[in-house]
Amino acid sequence: MNILDELSQNIAPSYARFPVAIARGRGSLLYDIDGKEYIDLGSGIAVNAFGACDEEWIKAVTAQLGQIAHTSNLYYSLPQARLARLLCARTHFKKVFFSNSGAEANECAIKAARKYSADKYGEGRSRIVTLKNSFHGRTITTLSATGQDGFHKHFGPFTEGFAYAEANNYEDTASKLSDDCAALMIELIQGEGGINVLEKDYVANLAKMCKEKDILFIIDEVQTGNGRTGKLFCYEHYGIEPDIVTTAKGLGGGLPIGCTLFNEKTAEVLAPGTHGSTFGGNPICAAGAISIIERLTDELFAEVNKKSEYLKTTLSALKNVTQVAGMGLMLGIKTAKDPKEVANECIKKGVLVLTAKDKVRLLPALNIPFDVLKKGVAILSEVIEQ
Ligand SMILES: *Cc1c(COP(=O)(O)O)cnc(C)c1O
Numbered sequence: 001m002n003i004l005d006e007l008s009q010n011i012a013p014s015y016a017r018f019p020v021a022i023a024r025g026r027g028s029l030l031y032d033i034d035g036k037e038y039i040d041l042g043s044g045i046a047v048n049a050f051g052a053c054d055e056e057w058i059k060a061v062t063a064q065l066g067q068i069a070h071t072s073n074l075y076y077s078l079p080q081a082r083l084a085r086l087l088c089a090r091t092h093f094k095k096v097f098f099s100n101s102g103a104e105a106n107e108c109a110i111k112a113a114r115k116y117s118a119d120k121y122g123e124g125r126s127r128i129v130t131l132k133n134s135f136h137g138r139t140i141t142t143l144s145a146t147g148q149d150g151f152h153k154h155f156g157p158f159t160e161g162f163a164y165a166e167a168n169n170y171e172d173t174a175s176k177l178s179d180d181c182a183a184l185m186i187e188l189i190q191g192e193g194g195i196n197v198l199e200k201d202y203v204a205n206l207a208k209m210c211k212e213k214d215i216l217f218i219i220d221e222v223q224t225g226n227g228r229t230g231k232l233f234c235y236e237h238y239g240i241e242p243d244i245v246t247t248a249k250g251l252g253g254g255l256p257i258g259c260t261l262f263n264e265k266t267a268e269v270l271a272p273g274t275h276g277s278t279f280g281g282n283p284i285c286a287a288g289a290i291s292i293i294e295r296l297t298d299e300l301f302a303e304v305n306k307k308s309e310y311l312k313t314t315l316s317a318l319k320n321v322t323q324v325a326g327m328g329l330m331l332g333i334k335t336a337k338d339p340k341e342v343a344n345e346c347i348k349k350g351v352l353v354l355t356a357k358d359k360v361r362l363l364p365a366l367n368i369p370f371d372v373l374k375k376g377v378a379i380l381s382e383v384i385e386q
């Protein structure tokens with residue numbers, strides 16, 4: 001039997017996987033089970049913020065392993081408290097709820113928004129507006145929140161109370177923000193939806209309208225957060241202060257952690273007993289996340305932006321490329337070729353890239369060395385121009 005068939009023998013067939021089995025890695029170089037080297041331009045879908053086996057992260061995680069791995073949320077937790085303090089100190093947020101994934105962070109935001117509205121205005125003001133082509137997760141409720149028909153199959157009945165507006169269409173979005181709405185939840189760059197960047201005016205106008213109507217403005221930064229776009233959070237590019245922000249992916253540097261951030265207005269909504277998670281904010285994951293957040297400095301963001309400029313300039317000059325969209329190290333390349341075909345050809349030549357709808361998607365580690373990036377881009381360019 002082929003080794004990849006063997007590896008998938010007892011795994012539920014829910015993933016259309018690329019024909020690669022990664023065994024180990026160092027930084028932005030990965031090695032498969034046969035020892036073949038790959039330049040990693042996807043970082044495990046924006047998770048390995050500082051690449052594979054990052055030394056400082058290993059130190060932080062192993063130090064915590066030697067203290068305590070798990071305590072349950074029945075007791076106070078040092079790593080959780082430190083991580084929450086770090087996040088709040090660097091933003092306008094006041095309180096944090098920790099979970100284990102992006103979908104859970106969004107579930108928490110949805111619950112909190114509905115409770116905020118019910119506490120203040122009573123039942124019946126629970127609708128949440130999201131955008132068409134969005135992606136918010138795979139639980140039944142976050143599938144409902146996801147504004148793509150393809151995700152509203154197989155698993156019904158779905159959670160009620162969502163409406164979908166057209167991204168970058170203010171009239172349409174405003175018209176959906178009716179009096180029965182509790183919240184508007186959006187990604188500022190639609191990730192899975194194809195690296196679609198929302199326009200500044202559109203977002204600013206929505207922020208204003210939400211504030212006037214006391215509709216909570218929730219930003220899903222599961223993918224865009226934690227330095228990915230050249231700032232700690234992408235909303236900082238937009239000059240807005242959301243009521244709730246969710247994040248996950250890069251936060252744990254490779255370990256599963258999700259987080260929902262609450263501003264002054266929403267800080268007290270999740271009263272004792274209203275929400276919880278056994279593993280949420282686990283000490284090991286929190287310790288890993290602290291080592292990530294502490295190193296998301298202005299110096300690093302300058303590096304991220306320099307690499308971003310390099311990628312945009314180099315890739316948009318290529319034959320067959322019609323658009324390079326995105327911010328920081330979250331970029332989507334539209335080419336004449338099928339993105340999956342590009343990804344598969346890159347794999348053969350030792351480079352891992354992602355796709356998102358009609359684009360080739362790049363989410364390299366924030367600290368990818370310039371020479372490694374250049375080598376990867378040279379191979380990607382060759383494949384695109386062929
Ligand atoms: C990946 C992603 C999610 C889901 O995160 P999981 O950790 O897979 O549950 C939600 N929202 C956005 C924007 C994402 O990119």
